[in-house]
Amino acid sequence: MSEPRTLLAIDKVSKNFGRVTAVDGISLDIRENEFFALLGPSGCGKTTLLRMLAGFETPNDGRILLDGRDIARTPPNKRPVNLMFQSYALFPHMSVRANVSYGLEMERLPAKEIRSRVDAILATTELVPFADRKPEQLSGGQKQRVALARALVKRPRLLLLDEPLGALDKKLRGAMQLELKRLQHEVGITFVIVTHDQEESLVMADRMAVLKDGKLLQCDTPHAIYEHPADRFVADFIGVMNFVPGKADTDGVVAANGMRISGKVPATLSPGASAMASVRPERIRLFPSGETANRTTGTVEALAYQGLDLQLHVRTPLSPKPFLVRVTADAADRRPVASGDQVELGWDAADVRIFAE
Amino acid sequence: MTRTSRSSLLMAPALVWLTALMVVPCALVLALAFFRRGIYGGIEYTFTLENFGLVFDPLYASIFLNSARIAGTATLIAVVIGYAAAYAISAAPRRLQPVFLFFAVLPFWSNYLIRTYAWIVLLNREGLITQLLRWFGYTGEPPSMLYTEGAVIAGLVYNYLPFVILACYAPLSRLNPELAEASRDLGASAITTFRRVILPLTVPGIAAGAVFVFVLSIGNFVTPALLGGGRFQMIGNLVYDQFLTANDWPFGAALAMALIAIMLLVLMAQALAANRASGRTAQAGGDTDG
Numbered sequence: 191m192s193e194p195r196t197l198l199a200i201d202k203v204s205k206n207f208g209r210v211t212a213v214d215g216i217s218l219d220i221r222e223n224e225f226f227a228l229l230g231p232s233g234c235g236k237t238t239l240l241r242m243l244a245g246f247e248t249p250n251d252g253r254i255l256l257d258g259r260d261i262a263r264t265p266p267n268k269r270p271v272n273l274m275f276q277s278y279a280l281f282p283h284m285s286v287r288a289n290v291s292y293g294l295e296m297e298r299l300p301a302k303e304i305r306s307r308v309d310a311i312l313a314t315t316e317l318v319p320f321a322d323r324k325p326e327q328l329s330g331g332q333k334q335r336v337a338l339a340r341a342l343v344k345r346p347r348l349l350l351l352d353e354p355l356g357a358l359d360k361k362l363r364g365a366m367q368l369e370l371k372r373l374q375h376e377v378g379i380t381f382v383i384v385t386h387d388q389e390e391s392l393v394m395a396d397r398m399a400v401l402k403d404g405k406l407l408q409c410d411t412p413h414a415i416y417e418h419p420a421d422r423f424v425a426d427f428i429g430v431m432n433f434v435p436g437k438a439d440t441d442g443v444v445a446a447n448g449m450r451i452s453g454k455v456p457a458t459l460s461p462g463a464s465a466m467a468s469v470r471p472e473r474i475r476l477f478p479s480g481e482t483a484n485r486t487t488g489t490v491e492a493l494a495y496q497g498l499d500l501q502l503h504v505r506t507p508l509s510p511k512p513f514l515v516r517v518t519a520d521a522a523d524r525r526p527v528a529s530g531d532q533v534e535l536g537w538d539a540a541d542v543r544i545f546a547e
Numbered sequence: 548m549t550r551t552s553r554s555s556l557l558m559a560p561a562l563v564w565l566t567a568l569m570v571v572p573c574a575l576v577l578a579l580a581f582f583r584r585g586i587y588g589g590i591e592y593t594f595t596l597e598n599f600g601l602v603f604d605p606l607y608a609s610i611f612l613n614s615a616r617i618a619g620t621a622t623l624i625a626v627v628i629g630y631a632a633a634y635a636i637s638a639a640p641r642r643l644q645p646v647f648l649f650f651a652v653l654p655f656w657s658n659y660l661i662r663t664y665a666w667i668v669l670l671n672r673e674g675l676i677t678q679l680l681r682w683f684g685y686t687g688e689p690p691s692m693l694y695t696e697g698a699v700i701a702g703l704v705y706n707y708l709p710f711v712i713l714a715c716y717a718p719l720s721r722l723n724p725e726l727a728e729a730s731r732d733l734g735a736s737a738i739t740t741f742r743r744v745i746l747p748l749t750v751p752g753i754a755a756g757a758v759f760v761f762v763l764s765i766g767n768f769v770t771p772a773l774l775g776g777g778r779f780q781m782i783g784n785l786v787y788d789q790f791l792t793a794n795d796w797p798f799g800a801a802l803a804m805a806l807i808a809i810m811l812l813v814l815m816a817q818a819l820a821a822n823r824a825s826g827r828t829a830q831a832g833g834d835t836d837g
Contacts, residue, residue: 244732245731245732246728246731246732265731266728266731266732267731267732267733267734267735267736272732272733273728273729273732275725275728275729277723277725279723279725279726279728279729280729281726281729281730281744282726282748283747283748292730292733292735292743293733293734296733296734296735296739297734340733341732341733344733344734
């Protein structure tokens, strides 16, 4: 694979509304043809950042370089960037075809070219049978595809998607996640998606940025962020994590009950400082057979079958919240456990992540 | 009690009221139009169609046309000013909008006659406007503004502007602001966005406001009488004259019927247009949550 080329460089961008800082000095590079996710809880600044990329907000500070050219002050109708709105914002007085043609008419393209490009995108998004309908006659999923077609037909350098699946029900959402990914691959356009749903970005994104309070916490591949979260917030926000509070020492964290959780202590953490040791539910083994660096016993409080695997809530002396443990249905069949059972848990030092509290 | 009987009970007072005060008087006026005028005034109860023939007499027809022209001009001006004001109000911060709307309808809280008299004070030869011009150093002849067609139009626009503002504000405030953003995002300029997205979606409000101004203006007789000084007769004045000065009630009734017919035609045209557009207005605001 060739060296990935930077398409969009966000360079120390800040935006405040009155005294509220919505985006605080964020720098990010988005690469050509990647599926990039901006992830964070509501109010983290992801939507403001997206609106600055679209041109609806102007940063107070910093640059936004598209292909090396600063577009921070270019009006929305003059940048090769399109936004798919969360509300879809389809023009209610126009048919599906008129909605999709609108952006090409603005480019003053010949009618013949508009027609053929619109026909092509309607076919790609499977909207041909609905071309003459008005938006009010469409289902949520169909509206979403019209919004997507309307933006894609412009062949933007960058397509922004604001919570694109937020209005769909859970089942349709799962199908559309894959559909979006397929479409992105097919059209070869860089997608930047804004979402508060960490699962969604893990599934769809090539790379993602986690934002909180207007600041960038971490930017990497979903796998890297899941396995090596930059801080406690990211560890908690992405996926499920068990936390053990305690004090750092040279080889791990000493919990309140005196037990040490072994793991690699970050250099920034001095011995004696408050710290959090953490481990993912799927890294914990039930009744570990061999040697494990970390071991504890606990009482099963609840079990939940989730098809392929079984999730246990285990009360341990290590933390005030019960441990979440995920074991495969296979393993659970070999040695069945029930609510109230005493169980032994074990996990390796390599699976422990330690953060400053 | 069944659903229908309950709802007809609730509707009864309004029906009685409308029948007694609208349908019956209108029927009486209509009947009047088919009788002959007595030699010394009064009514001679013999059937005739003469009164309606007279309505189409060039003299009176020209007054109809004149009225339509004045009402049309007032409507056009009121719609342009009112739509702009409604647009500005709908773009203001949410919590300030009711305040601006309150100020827009404030003139309604005073008497129509008093408001119109205030315009005489303004437009008089030595009125406030002339004095203001003098204060700025103007020494020439005082401009003649009162008793002109312009004064009548200004008075009509002033009186009916709040209707236009309210009628246009409703669809503008319901418009999902993301529609305008989507248009800009797709490459449209601000002007194109207005022409192709905002305007078409708010036409029903414009139509409602325009019909209001036109219908109220074309039948108006107070404003032309006070600000036009009797020199610019509109149908309203003509009807007034027939009943109270010329004592020709049957002809006055025929004129009134012609006026009502014009108003009904305008209202029907608007209802038809609104009916056709209702699908898209319902959508204009309701699309926010997909």
